[in-house]
Amino acid sequence: MSSCQSQGQSGASCTPSLPASGLPMPTLAEGAEPMQISDAVVSKVSQMLAEEGDPALCLRIFVTGGGCSGFQYGFAFDDARKDDDIRVERGPIAVLVDAMSLQYLMGAQIDYEDKLEGARFVIRNPNASSTCGCGSSFSV
Amino acid sequence: MSISVTPKAASQIRKALAQRGSGVGLRVAVKTSGCSGYAYALEFADAPSPQDLSFESEGVQLLVDAGSLPMIDGTQLDWVREGLNEGFKFSNPNASATCGCGESFAV
Numbered sequence: 001m002s003s004c005q006s007q008g009q010s011g012a013s014c015t016p017s018l019p020a021s022g023l024p025m026p027t028l029a030e031g032a033e034p035m036q037i038s039d040a041v042v043s044k045v046s047q048m049l050a051e052e053g054d055p056a057l058c059l060r061i062f063v064t065g066g067g068c069s070g071f072q073y074g075f076a077f078d079d080a081r082k083d084d085d086i087r088v089e090r091g092p093i094a095v096l097v098d099a100m101s102l103q104y105l106m107g108a109q110i111d112y113e114d115k116l117e118g119a120r121f122v123i124r125n126p127n128a129s130s131t132c133g134c135g136s137s138f139s140v
Numbered sequence: 141m142s143i144s145v146t147p148k149a150a151s152q153i154r155k156a157l158a159q160r161g162s163g164v165g166l167r168v169a170v171k172t173s174g175c176s177g178y179a180y181a182l183e184f185a186d187a188p189s190p191q192d193l194s195f196e197s198e199g200v201q202l203l204v205d206a207g208s209l210p211m212i213d214g215t216q217l218d219w220v221r222e223g224l225n226e227g228f229k230f231s232n233p234n235a236s237a238t239c240g241c242g243e244s245f246a247v
Binding site: 048059068074075076077116117118119120121132134 | 156175182183184223224225226227228239243244
């Protein structure tokens with residue numbers, strides 16, 4: 001995903017629409033999953049893994065610095081689980097999230113949208129105080 | 141003044157129209173929103189509106205309302221895959237800044 005590119009001298013930068021509020025991290029109820037993974041994600045990832053010919057691959061979701069709002073989401077396939085990963089299984093697919101990224105993704109809903117404009121993984125994140133553009137960038 | 145699409149974007153537009161089962165082309169509009177002031181909006185077009193200008197590019201029909209055209213004149217629409225996501229990407233020579241995934245821009 002591209003980050004925020006302010007290319008002109010007009011000072012038209014990407015100002016988040018809401019101020020950062022410093023919301024506390026949500027806590028999970030006993031037995032609750034750290035993230036909710038939608039049926040659309042399960043269906044799309046299953047299809048992609050079939051195309052890749054490797055059903056053992058996991059969907060890795062991660063957070064990096066960047067984007068107009070300070071953080072951005074990344075999505076990739078990975079076959080290696082790292083020591084600090086959590087693994088969330090949903091039907092035939094598994095999602096990996098490293099410990100640093102999990103801090104920002106706790107309680108989030110992971111979805112896949114297939115619209116005229118494009119098809120992409122999206123995250124509805126209760127930790128984000130603002131998001132930017134298509135939602136690939138957020139602040140906390 | 142005109143806008144255009146790449147062969148990949150044209151192929152995606154044809155695919156989307158075929159899946160939908162009807163429609164003459166793609167309408168490209170500009171709305172005021174997003175972090176950079178303006179955002180692109182895409183929709184299926186069933187028929188040209190009186191205020192639409194029509195362009196043909198790579199065999200697909202593109203409709204733009206006359207008011208939006210100056211802000212997107214010369215824009216090329218591409219279909220790109222970025223990681224696991226794919227979508228339309230706008231190369232707009234009038235944009236002085238873009239934001240996030242490129243759906244928002246300033247002129």
